[in-house]
Amino acid sequence: MTMVVLAGNKSARILGLAALAAALLAGCGAVSNAPTPSPLPAVQNKVGATVAWRTNIGAQTDFRFLPAQLGSDKLVVAGAANTLALLNVDTGAKLWQVQLEKPVAGGVGANGDLIAVGTLKGELFAFGDDGKSRWKVQLSSEIIAPPTIAQNIVMVRTGDGRISGLSAKDGSRVWQFQRQLPALTLRNFAPMAVVEGSALAGLAGGRLVALGIVDGRVLWDSPVALPRGATELERVADVVSAPVVTGNQVCAAAYQGRVSCFSVLNGTLAWSREASSFSGVAVDSDHLYLVDAEGAVQAFERISGRSLWRQDKLVARSVGSPAIVNGKVAVADYEGYVHFLNPEDGSLVGQLATDGSRIAAAPQAINDKLIVQTQSGNVFALKVNK
Template sequence: MRISSKLVGVGVLALMTGCSSLSPSSAINKLSGLNPFSSKSKADQPAALVELQATMAVRTAWKLDIGKAGAYQFSPALAGNTVVVAGAGGDIARVEATTGRLLWRTKAGSELTSGVGTDGNLIVVGGAKGSLIAFDMDGNKLWTSQLSSELLSAPAVGQGIVVARSLDNRIVGLDAKTGDKKWTVQRTSPALTLRTAPGMVVSGSDVIIAQPAGRLSSFLLATGAPRWDVEVGVGRGATELERVTDIGGYPVLFEGDVCAVTYQGRIGCFDAAAGSTKWTRDMSSEVGVAVDQRFVFAPDDKGALYAYNRDTGANAWKNDKLAFRRLSTPVSYGRAVAVGDYQGIVHFLSREDGAFLARAATDGSPIVGTPLVAGSHLIFQTQNGTVAAIAVE
């Protein structure tokens, strides 16, 4: 039962069977302190941080407390030159990306389980008991729509359509102006899946959605009609636990490619228009990827950070000095790739060879959402609700 104990031990992730799941509070209550790795094996303990002589200047430009994430994952979202953030307690805020100046802060009127989705014209979050709540860019509530079950993934917005996926793997498209349902797609799920927040991304007139069992699927935004479906990860093993191979984090679009990684499966890049495979490599990761002109970056489930050539999938480098530090989805910016850990520390590594460049602290709690590039700032959101903008100089 090694895989089972590991999934529960991660804290943000838990196992669900069919459409039922461990409650968020029960998953969190299994943890003690910030360190999610309580195994007695010394080999599984988080690597100690060695003293670092920084060769890159980084500083915290601003911070905002949006409220704890609880058992959920919240990621900041970019809307023009502003950042929109939300927390599990129901707070939503919009701030200037450069200065952190608060433009507005409001209450959703409900606890939140997912968010934020925005296209720069509409803000959408997932509320308690499967409610989907929409706001305009000034923070005024527009509509609420009730879905079939809890929302863990941030909604996607594009072409006048809001796409949301509930825990029972029912995908709905709603009218962005009214919240009326326009189409529904029901996909089956394997017996066991990760209780996580696989993402969705709008690609022109399509939406690309990370599916259970390690699949990426593309649908027409207007109608929900399927465009293509591709297998990223392949389940292996004798038991259902060993065959769990869900996609972690958001699929990432870059210059016609869409790249993703799965738990106990593979990492790969695919043609975003046709779904054809460009390359795949064996890998296991519980979080997402970062992509730039040359590389695809991802941490594995043991805390090693890898860089792959974006065109060929050839391994460019590996840094294993952050072993078992529960790394976040990375983000690429300039000459660095940055990744957060379970203590809220952001590590900056050279995108060319993986050498350490700098380090910055947030609030001591895990960084669990997907980081964001906003101008010259990298935006990280922690489990305890700190939104930190780190300037790279």
């Protein structure tokens, strides 16, 4: 569904991915040209993928609820419509569960003894690691991306193009960053990444920005991709997946744009390749993995950006961001299947069903487990052999 927000004095239309697909197909007649999902590939489970535990948290939802790690052995999870819970990572047991005052709209942020979660109405709720309410504040627009907490600052992205830095103590505003939105943007569900005193955020218009955590000042601002084309739709080139830090580099991908890696220190471009993605990237010591806009999984050499392989057996299955678990590449799809790939050649080496509903949020590799949350409200911990 198309939503209208105000960004400064300019009206910016924000499209979800389903709405974008419909818009791109407009004018093609009554018959949809949307690609038919690839059939579920038959895969021998060479990696011994198993479900370690399963826990229900909330109800059916269209939102992307992204779990967050708290300490070494706990997992904070939000669920529809207004559930927040703390789980044991090893067993999935609920340590506590609370019901929020309002329905939540995205993942949670957690660090130290603080947990933060937002709503479509722009309310941000903060809880202690004991599940007790700390504070709540009203922000300027919807909150669908997980907050990021570091150095006693809670950083929150809102749908009007703002990033606010709030005091972890009481929610008072410490700083605010804002960019004027392009005429047409994608909804941004992506969390920020934190490294060396800076918060890295992908923006509409294809840019990656590094902000000082304590004061919000812009440390550097680099283009992942430059908008191009004759129409507003063709010029959509947003970074709507989380940037990934590896060593002294940060990498990000833009829809209808490129995948690029930059110096964490100053934003200097290391390499860039043509690629379109709204799902995101993952990295290991040698490779960068990308799920492109068609749903194919690609691998690039991490240092040079040289293309290595492309796995297209999952095309049009609404495959989400990749993750690395026990040396395997994992991606999840619209039917709740998690697929495991060999990082050397992209071959499918494992497959595991969950509950049949879409896994929209990025899988999280925590300790030796892969954590996924489905849109039916179930959280799964998966294990694979090395």
